[in-house]
Amino acid sequence: MSRAANGLRTRVRTAKGRKIGSTRWLERQLNDPYVKKAKAEGYRSRAAYKLIELDERFGFLKGVERIIDLGIAPGGWTQVVRRRLPKSVVVGIDLLPTDPIDGATILRLDFMDEAAPEQLTQALGGPADLVLSDMAANTVGHPQTDHLRTMGLVEAALDFAGDVLKPGGAFVAKVLAGGADSGLVAELKRRFATVKHAKPPASRKGSSEWYVVAQGFKS
Structure with a gap:
């Protein structure tokens, strides 16, 4: 070097x-200053700052007790939650191996496995205040295909959130450039009081990722 x-x-x-x-x-x-900062502050990935910045803007972590983290690996988002909410119950899931995080239950399982929703629900032990999803499909290099595959995960995450969230709960999910499509946005607006799109500063400028933040679950 x-x-x-x-x-x-x-x-x-x-x-x-x-x-x-x-x-x-x-x-x-x-x-990357976020990579350096993550190492200095003990976070497993720079993605931790995406969640921190989104929460600073929208305040969805305030007062939450039960959280599900879909696509938890390597664990940066759950680290943020546990540091800010040490009494919270967090259940995460990922097909990739994830080192243990104090106070969190981690399932190594594909979220799309038919057994996943029940295992997540049982581990959480009650209605969720917040469902987080940083899931994205493996890219194949074809933009339209990559978008459809990732949005399929978002739709599945939303369906799951609709089953586990308590009234007033929130849903935060990664989407791609352009945000959620019109059909998904309509469904989000039907189920939540507010729906916003955001690209946190920690998300690289060249990245196609955006996040949708839906708050005030109507049940």
């Missing part, structure tokens, strides 16, 4: 056997 002339930016030499794309990713990570 070498320092640029101004001494501020770390550059990565292209190593033998390393693809150019991998080098660019590594260089971006090394120079």
Whole structure:
């Protein structure tokens, strides 16, 4: 590695056997202030700051007691919840392995598995105040297909939220560029008092991700 002339930016030499794309990713990570901040503050990923910034804007963590975290790996969002709400009950699920988090129950299971909703509900032990979803489908490189697959997960997460949220609860989910489509927005507005789209500062400028924040579940 070498320092640029101004001494501020770390550059990565292209190593033998390393693809150019991998080098660019590594260089971006090394120079990302959110990555550095996450390491300094003990968060597992920079994604923790996306949730922090969304909550600062919308206040959906205030007073919540039971939370479900869909797509929990590597655990940054649940870390935020547990630090801010140490008495909360958090249940997370992911197909990927996730290291334990104090005070959280983590299920290693595909959310789309038919057994997942019941296991999540039983582990939570009561109606949820908040359902979080940072899930996104694995990309195949075809924008329209990638969008449809991810929105399919959002729709499934919303259906689940409709079954487990208590009146007044909230739903926060990752969507892609352009936000939720008109049909999904209509369904969100039918079920919640307010529906907003936001791109938190911690979300990289070049990323296609946005978040939908729905509050005031009508049951």
